[in-house]
Structure formats: C-alpha cells, structure tokens
Amino acid sequence: xxxxxxxxxxxxxxxxxxxxxxxxxxxxxxxxFAAKVSDVAKEAGVADGTxxxxxxSKDDLLxxxxxxxxxxxxxxxQTAIAGKSPREQLRAFIRTYLxxxxxxxxxxxxxxxELRQSSKFMKEYENPAFxxxxxxxxxxxxxxxxxxxxxxxxxxxxxxxxxxGVLDELALAWVLAKQPFGGxxxxxxxxxxxxxxxxxxxxxxxxxxxxxxxxSK
Amino acid sequence: xxxxxxxxxxxxxxxxxxxxxxxxxxxxxxxxFAAKVSDVAKEAGVADGTxxxxxxSKDDLLxxxxxxxxxxxxxxxQTAIAGKSPREQLRAFIRTYLxxxxxxxxxxxxxxxELRQSSKFMKEYENPAFxxxxxxxxxxxxxxxxxxxxxxxxxxxxxxxxxxGVLDELALAWVLAKQPFGGxxxxxxxxxxxxxxxxxxxxxxxxxxxxxxxxSK
Amino acid sequence: xxxxxxxxxxxxxxxxxxxxxxxxxxxxxxxxFAAKVSDVAKEAGVADGTxxxxxxSKDDLLxxxxxxxxxxxxxxxQTAIAGKSPREQLRAFIRTYLxxxxxxxxxxxxxxxELRQSSKFMKEYENPAFxxxxxxxxxxxxxxxxxxxxxxxxxxxxxxxxxxGVLDELALAWVLAKQPFGGxxxxxxxxxxxxxxxxxxxxxxxxxxxxxxxxSK
Amino acid sequence: xxxxxxxxxxxxxxxxxxxxxxxxxxxxxxxxFAAKVSDVAKEAGVADGTxxxxxxSKDDLLxxxxxxxxxxxxxxxQTAIAGKSPREQLRAFIRTYLxxxxxxxxxxxxxxxELRQSSKFMKEYENPAFxxxxxxxxxxxxxxxxxxxxxxxxxxxxxxxxxxGVLDELALAWVLAKQPFGGxxxxxxxxxxxxxxxxxxxxxxxxxxxxxxxxSK
DNA sequence: GATGAATGAGGCTTCATTCAT
DNA sequence: GATGAATGAAGCCTCATTCAT
Numbered sequence: 001x002x003x004x005x006x007x008x009x010x011x012x013x014x015x016x017x018x019x020x021x022x023x024x025x026x027x028x029x030x031x032x033f034a035a036k037v038s039d040v041a042k043e044a045g046v047a048d049g050t051x052x053x054x055x056x057s058k059d060d061l062l063x064x065x066x067x068x069x070x071x072x073x074x075x076x077x078q079t080a081i082a083g084k085s086p087r088e089q090l091r092a093f094i095r096t097y098l099x100x101x102x103x104x105x106x107x108x109x110x111x112x113x114e115l116r117q118s119s120k121f122m123k124e125y126e127n128p129a130f131x132x133x134x135x136x137x138x139x140x141x142x143x144x145x146x147x148x149x150x151x152x153x154x155x156x157x158x159x160x161x162x163x164x165g166v167l168d169e170l171a172l173a174w175v176l177a178k179q180p181f182g183g184x185x186x187x188x189x190x191x192x193x194x195x196x197x198x199x200x201x202x203x204x205x206x207x208x209x210x211x212x213x214x215x216s217k
Numbered sequence: 218x219x220x221x222x223x224x225x226x227x228x229x230x231x232x233x234x235x236x237x238x239x240x241x242x243x244x245x246x247x248x249x250f251a252a253k254v255s256d257v258a259k260e261a262g263v264a265d266g267t268x269x270x271x272x273x274s275k276d277d278l279l280x281x282x283x284x285x286x287x288x289x290x291x292x293x294x295q296t297a298i299a300g301k302s303p304r305e306q307l308r309a310f311i312r313t314y315l316x317x318x319x320x321x322x323x324x325x326x327x328x329x330x331e332l333r334q335s336s337k338f339m340k341e342y343e344n345p346a347f348x349x350x351x352x353x354x355x356x357x358x359x360x361x362x363x364x365x366x367x368x369x370x371x372x373x374x375x376x377x378x379x380x381x382g383v384l385d386e387l388a389l390a391w392v393l394a395k396q397p398f399g400g401x402x403x404x405x406x407x408x409x410x411x412x413x414x415x416x417x418x419x420x421x422x423x424x425x426x427x428x429x430x431x432x433s434k
Numbered sequence: 435x436x437x438x439x440x441x442x443x444x445x446x447x448x449x450x451x452x453x454x455x456x457x458x459x460x461x462x463x464x465x466x467f468a469a470k471v472s473d474v475a476k477e478a479g480v481a482d483g484t485x486x487x488x489x490x491s492k493d494d495l496l497x498x499x500x501x502x503x504x505x506x507x508x509x510x511x512q513t514a515i516a517g518k519s520p521r522e523q524l525r526a527f528i529r530t531y532l533x534x535x536x537x538x539x540x541x542x543x544x545x546x547x548e549l550r551q552s553s554k555f556m557k558e559y560e561n562p563a564f565x566x567x568x569x570x571x572x573x574x575x576x577x578x579x580x581x582x583x584x585x586x587x588x589x590x591x592x593x594x595x596x597x598x599g600v601l602d603e604l605a606l607a608w609v610l611a612k613q614p615f616g617g618x619x620x621x622x623x624x625x626x627x628x629x630x631x632x633x634x635x636x637x638x639x640x641x642x643x644x645x646x647x648x649x650s651k
Numbered sequence: 652x653x654x655x656x657x658x659x660x661x662x663x664x665x666x667x668x669x670x671x672x673x674x675x676x677x678x679x680x681x682x683x684f685a686a687k688v689s690d691v692a693k694e695a696g697v698a699d700g701t702x703x704x705x706x707x708s709k710d711d712l713l714x715x716x717x718x719x720x721x722x723x724x725x726x727x728x729q730t731a732i733a734g735k736s737p738r739e740q741l742r743a744f745i746r747t748y749l750x751x752x753x754x755x756x757x758x759x760x761x762x763x764x765e766l767r768q769s770s771k772f773m774k775e776y777e778n779p780a781f782x783x784x785x786x787x788x789x790x791x792x793x794x795x796x797x798x799x800x801x802x803x804x805x806x807x808x809x810x811x812x813x814x815x816g817v818l819d820e821l822a823l824a825w826v827l828a829k830q831p832f833g834g835x836x837x838x839x840x841x842x843x844x845x846x847x848x849x850x851x852x853x854x855x856x857x858x859x860x861x862x863x864x865x866x867s868k
Numbered sequence: 869g870a871t872g873a874a875t876g877a878g879g880c881t882t883c884a885t886t887c888a889t
Numbered sequence: 890g891a892t893g894a895a896t897g898a899a900g901c902c903t904c905a906t907t908c909a910t
Contacts, residue, residue: 603816
C-alpha cells in the first residue's frame with residue numbers, strides 16, 4: 001500500500017531526512033567530493049541502494065540538502081522580519097542569519113564551503129533558492145532606501161551581495177575556526193568567537209561603517 | 218618539494234609557469250575536481266608525466282597556484298599601500314584587490330570558488346599565504362584604529378574578515394555573473410557590473426556604512 | 435517449482451499468464467538482459483515481489499516463456515500434420531511455423547533473439563522443448579526418406595537442423611525488418627516481406643532446391 | 652613520441668589484438684553479459700584500465716570483435732569466389748564459410764550466439780559488415796539467376812537469407828554440440844559432426860533440394 | 869496471497885600516478 | 890629532462906531478490 005497515515009509519514013519522511021542529515025554530517029566532515037555515498041549510507045543506518053530510492057544521485061543529495069536548508073533559512077528570516085520597519089528588518093535579518101549558522105554547524109559548513117563548487121552547483125545549477133534569498137535581502141534594502149533610511153549611493157542588489165559576503169565570510173571563519181586571527185600568535189587557533197555577538201559588529205559596519213564618529217551623538 | 222632556484226627559471230621555470238597557468242584555465246573551466254590532469258597537460262602542451270616533474274600531485278598544483286597568486290596579490294597590495302596613511306591604505310587595498318580580480322578572471326574564479334574546498338585546502342592545509350593576507354589587512358585596520366580614523370567597536374581581525382567577505386563575494390558575483398539580481402527581469406542575466414567601479418561602493422560601505430546621512434555634505 | 439495444478443488456473447493462473455506475457459513484451463522491447471523485473475511487474479500490473487510467487491527467478495521467467503511458447507507451437511504443429519503423408523507434413527510444418535511467427539511478433543522476437551543467449555539457456559539449460567521440436571521435424575524427414583519421397587543423402591537430423599535454420603532466419607529477418615536487402619537502395623529499409631508467403635519459397639528450396647529446372651513443367 | 656616503426660606496430664597492435672582475442676574467448680566461455688571486463692583483462696594479461704585505451708566500452712569490444720571477424724570472413728570469401736562461375740561461387744561460399752567456422756570455434760560461438768542480442772547489436776547497431784556479407788551472397792545468387800543456373804522463383808535476397816540461416820544454424824549446432832540429434836538416445840551428446848563435410852549437404856539442399864530424384868541421372 | 873521498500877553484492881569505468889624508454 | 894602507455898585502486902550506481910506488513 002502506498003497510503004500513508006500521518007503516523008507513517010514520519011516513518012517514511014524520517015528515512016529521507018535521516019539520509020539528508022547524515023549526508024550533511026559526512027559532507028561537512030570530508031568534503032563533498034571526498035565523501036563516499038556508502039559512508040553517508042552507513043551514517044544514516046541504511047543500505048547504499050536505499051539512498052537512491054530518495055535521491056537521484058550524489059549530486060542530487062547535495063542540491064537537496066542545499067534547498068532544504070535554504071528553505072528553512074528563508075522561512076526563519078521571513079518570520080523574523082515580519083511586521084518590522086526596513087531598518088529593523090535589516091538588523092533582524094543579520095541576527096537571524098548568524099543565529100542559524102551557530103545553531104547548525106554542519107549545515108553551515110556544507111553551505112559555505114561545498115556549495116561554492118563551481119561545476120554543477122554555481123555554474124550549471126541555477127540555484128533558485130539562493131536567488132530568492134538575495135532577492136529578499138535586496139527587497140529589504142530597497143525598502144529602506146525608499147524610506148530614506150539607507151543611502152541610494154549603492155545599488156540595492158550590490159549592497160545585498162556585500163552584506164551576504166560579510167555574513168558568509170564570518171560564518172566560514174567561525175566554522176573553520178583555525179585561521180590565525182590577529183589576536184593570537186601565528187599558527188595559534190583562537191577559540192571560536194561568539195558569532196551571535198558578531199551580529200552587532202555586522203550591524204555596526206552595515207549601518208554606520210568603520211569610520212570613527214567622534215562628533216556624532 | 219617544488220622549490221626551484223633562480224637558475225631553474227630560465228628553461229624549466231618557463232615550463233613550470235606554463236603548466237601553472239594551464240592548470241588555472243582548466244580549473245576555472247571545469248572546476249578542480251572535474252578537471253583532469255591530462256587536460257592540464259594538453260593545455261600546457263606537455264606530456265602528462267611532465268607535470269609530475271614540477272608538481273608533487275594534482276593537489277600541489279592547486280596549492281602552488283594559490284600561493285603563486287597570493288604572492289602576486291600581496292606584492293601588488295604592498296606596493297599600492299606603501300607610504301600612505303591608514304585611511305588611504307584601506308582605500309588602496311580595496312581598489313587594488315578588485316582591480317586584480319578584474320585583470321585575471323581565471324585566477325579569480327579559481328581563488329574564489331575552488332579554494333573553499335574544505336578537504337586539503339581549508340582544513341588540512343594551513344594556508345599561510347591567506348593568513349598573511351588577512352594579517353596585512355588587519356594591520357591596516359589596527360593602525361587606522363590607533364590613529365583614531367576607525368572605530369574600535371569592532372576587533373580589527375573581525376573587521377578584516379568582514380571586508381574580505383565583501384571583496385570576495387563581489388569577486389565571485391562578478392566572475393559568475395549569472396545570478397538574477399533584483400534590478401533585472403526575473404531570470405535575466407545582467408551584464409557584468411563594473412567591478413572596478415564597485416570599489417567605490419565598497420569604500421562607501423566600509424567607511425560610512427549604508428545609513429543615509431541627511432545632515433552630512 | 436512452478437508447477438501449478440488445474441485449480442490454480444482459475445484465479446492465480448490468470449496472474450501467472452499476465453506476468454508471462456508482460457515479460458514477453460518487455461523482453462522483446464528491451465532484450466532480456468536490459469529488461470528489468472520491475473518493468474515486467476509494471477507491465478503486468480502487479481508488485482515486483484508478486485513475480486517471485488510465480489517464478490523462481492528472472493531466468494525462470496524466460497525459460498517458462500520459452501517452454502510455454504514451444505508447447506503451444508508443438509501442439510499447433512502436431513495438429514497441423516495429423517493424418518497427412520510425410521510430404522504434406524513437411525509443407526504443413528513449414529506453413530504452420532511461419533504462420534505462428536506472424537501471429538505472435540513479440541514471442542517470435544524473444545524466441546529467435548533472446549534464446550540464443552548462451553549462458554544459462556543454450557549451454558546450461560538442457561532445453562527439452564527445443565529437442566522435442568527438432569525430433570518432431572526429424573521424424574517427419576525420416577519418414578519421408580523411408581517412403582522414398584526424400585533423398586537419404588542428408589542425415590535426417592542434419593536436414594532438420596538446416597530447415598530450422600531457414601525458418602529461424604526468416605523469422606528473425608522478418609521481426610527485425612531493417613537489414614538493407616539487395617533489392618532496395620543502400621540503407622533503405624524495405625517493408626516487411628510477407629512471411630506467410632515466404633512459406634512457399636521455403637518449400638521450394640527444401641523440395642527442389644534453387645537449381646533451375648529447365649525441362650520441368 | 653607517437654612515431655612507430657614497423658616493428659613497433661606489432662607491439663602496439665599486438666596489445667589490441669591480444670585484448671580482442673581474449674575477449675572472444677571470455678565471451679564464448681561465459682556469454683557477453685555474464686563476462687566481466689576484468690576477466691577479459693586477466694585473460695589478455697593487461698590491467699583493467701588498459702582495455703579502455705583501445706576500446707570505448709565493453710559494448711565496443713563486442714562490436715569490434717564482430718567487425719574484425721566479419722572483415723576477415725568477407726576477405727576469405729572474396730578470395731574463394733574470385734574468378735569462378737556463379738554456380739561455383741555458391742559452392743565455394745558455402746565451403747569457405749563452414750571451414751572458417753571450423754577453424755575458429757570461439758569466434759563462431761560469439762558470432763552465432765552473442766550477436767543476436769537484440770538491444771545494441773541487432774536493433775540499435777546498424778551492422779554494416781553483416782549487410783555487406785548478405786549483399787555479397789545475394790549478388791552471387793542474382794548472377795546465378797541471370798545466367799539461368801538458379802531459379803527466379805525465390806527473390807535473391809530472400810534466398811540469401813535462407814542460405815545464411817542454414818549455415819548459421821549448422822555452425823551453432825556444431826559449436827554447441829550438445830543438442831540430442833535424432834541419432835542418439837534422448838539426452839545423449841553425439842560427437843560433433845564434421846562441419847566441413849556438412850558443406851556437401853548444404854550444397855545438395857541448396858541446389859537440388861531434399862526431394863528424391865529417382866529418375867534423374 | 870500481495871505488496872513494494874529495503875537490501876547489498878558486484879561491475880563498469882575513470883583517472884591520478886608511475887616508469888621504462 | 891620528457892614522454893605517454895600502462896596501471897589498478899576505488900566509487901557510483903543498478904537491480905534481482907527478500908521479507909515484514
């Protein structure tokens with residue numbers, strides 16, 4: 001029977017989810033190309049062939065992972081910005097984004113590192129979920145520019161890209177947490193900085209820039 | 218080891234360079250993992266085995282490429298900022314970085330996309346050249362903070378990361394140039410924006426932020 | 435064992451038949467090795483596992499198909515030759531054989547093409563139904579030789595083989611109907627010739643040979 | 652260097668030939684589908700990957716084998732019929748064909764059994780070598796019909812098919828040599844009949860048919 | 869009996885690397 | 890140094906078969 005009660009759905013969806021998150025952990029651990037499908041299967045506790053009941057190919061696994069996480073992220077961001085002024089939306093966007101990164105380290109690692117793979121994923125693959133994400137951020141900026149809160153000196157879609165760059169890079173640095181930051185001796189691996197607190201720094205940069213404002217307020 | 222004395226540079230150094238730039242083009246075209254060593258050999262006009270006279274492995278080829286380009290970049294940046302005030306150094310840094318990206322599209326593509334590959338390159342590989350790069354940027358910011366030009370609200374090494382994020386993301390967007398930005402019709406692929414002109418936008422963001430300054434000017 | 439009593443034939447015998455003929459169509463369409471058991475199941479309108487309630491294996495499906503069709507053929511041939519003289523039996527045999535081929539294209543395709551697969555089917559599998567078939571033809575020839583109608587210059591079992599070769603090859607040519615025969619332009623695919631009419635040609639070949647008989651008639 | 656002296660050519664061609672004939676033996680032994688590429692490699696004394704330096708795929712190996720043998724056969728036939736009358740050409744054709752089968756048992760097994768595989772080889776693959784073969788035989792018959800030696804009651808291309816059917820079936824029977832012919836007890840495996848001697852039987856069938864000629868000569 | 873999700877063994881093929889010339 | 894034919898390890902994926910429901 002292919003009829004599933006609500007109870008079954010967790011059972012079946014469960015396996016797909018289990019594979020997806022197993023893949024996320026394995027891809028984060030070894031990198032997409034070095035990861036073996038059979039490792040994902042082992043991590044998920046299923047047979048190798050089972051993966052192909054739920055995903056077309058190893059590539060499809062990565063893309064599905066990406067879309068699944070982007071959807072989750074987009075929903076969280078939508079919720080976070082609902083009913084706010086453009087200014088507040090921008091702050092909420094930044095805070096929520098970094099909070100999600102902090103909550104899901106493996107996902108962050110896969111999204112920030114693996115998905116830059118050019119072939120198949122950034123070039124061939126159209127990546128509509130990411131386009132939506134950028135459009136959402138661009139929309140906030142456009143609204144803020146229209147309301148006079150943000151300068152129009154920078155095109156909204158470029159500004160969106162720049163903000164994403166800041167967030168993405170911080171997420172990457174946080175996830176790897178082994179680059180010698182200025183603070184420590186060369187080669188030392190500083191403790192991970194508090195990425196949620198970093199949200200305030202991003203907001204500062206985005207809104208008032210780095211220039212010292214001796215005279216202001 | 219792939220260390221070569223100055224003497225090598227005359228005859229075989231030439232071949233080494235040829236292989237390196239052939240690899241850059243091939244990696245940019247197909248992506249590092251999809252690229253075949255034999256394709257690099259064909260592009261360079263040498264036999265497959267010859268590559269292994271100059272490089273330990275395919276990985277070594279990518280790392281060498283990275284180090285070669287980072288060295289070039291660092292030198293260009295050093296030259297650009299020499300003898301300037303911290304404020305001006307920051308501007309010069311941004312302009313020079315984006316100018317180099319514009320000059321060398323294949324190199325930019327490899328550096329921004331391929332080098333995020335976690336395994337071997339961001340995790341296992343220590344990446345001293347990139348650390349130097351960040352340290353250089355961090356040093357400029359620290360100096361600017363010390364001179365009172367920049368706010369101390371953000372740790373210098375974090376600020377360096379954020380600025381790098383902006384630059385890196387713009388370089389990536391420019392290199393791919395196929396994401397539908399908000400400005401055009403859905404699905405349209407806007408012409409590449411002028412990345413050199415984008416330097417001014419980055420400088421605006423970095424120095425005064427996005428906030429509208431109604432009273433200024 | 436796939437032996438079923440008469441009782442089975444009412445309900446499940448139906449399903450067995452449905453699977454068998456679905457297999458015939460699928461094997462004819464894709465070839466035995468390329469055909470998937472699940473495709474046979476889909477064509478038959480049953481679940482994959484159901485096939486294994488009626489057949490031991492995919493191989494068993496092909497063998498059952500073969501035996502089923504050979505039995506049918508043998509019965510038709512027996513009926514056709516009953517009560518005739520050896521001479522007439524030979525003609526009836528040839529006509530009936532080709533008529534059956536024309537009636538059941540998918541069966542013909544499977545029998546002529548797939549069953550030559552050596553492993554399992556012509557080597558390992560004893561193939562008693564085919565042996566019976568040849569024995570029947572050989573018996574007709576032996577009788578005709580004994581009655582003085584046919585020459586004894588050729589051993590009966592060899593003659594039987596040769597006649598089968600003629601019939602089998604015509605059936606194959608008819609089923610494929612895409613070999614460029616001498617008659618048409620090179621590369622042209624002639625329409626299927628009338629295989630039933632071909633029976634007369636076979637009878638001519640078998641009885642009087644190809645040699646021109648200037649004095650006869 | 653890719654320059655090969657005449658001596659080298661045997662060295663290089665040698666390996667291709669070695670693989671080809673190893674494949675022939677392995678395919679004859681296990682059947683094409685059951686045969687593993689690695690078994691062919693082992694039989695040829697090369698590494699698995701080496702096969703792919705000379706052949707595109709496992710399928711290509713079978714097709715190459717087929718074309719190689721058909722070319723050889725066609726050349727032998729051309730030589731055998733050169734300068735003869737149509738009547739004699741037909742006899743020479745039959746004798747040469749069966750002689751070649753006797754000389755190369757493995758080749759005969761692969762050609763008669765494996766090549767009937769529908770998918771890829773009789774349906775998708777155009778099979779020009781076989782078409783040439785049939786055209787050659789058809790040409791002989793047409794000439795013999797024109798000279799009045801053979802009856803025109805049967806279209807030449809159909810007659811060619813029928814003769815090929817006789818030859819092919821005898822070759823198959825000889826190669827398998829396990830079908831219980833009428834002569835022995837059921838299940839017994841008679842010694843292989845002399846296939847070269849069978850040529851006379853074929854000639855008898857083809858020219859004068861099976862009918863007893865009491866009054867003739 | 870019927871189902872079809874799950875299994876997992878196994879093979880074709882690729883490609884980084886080697887080494888005899 | 891340069892070559893490129895040869896190597897062979899390794900992985901993605903398929904699909905016949907099983908078995909819990």
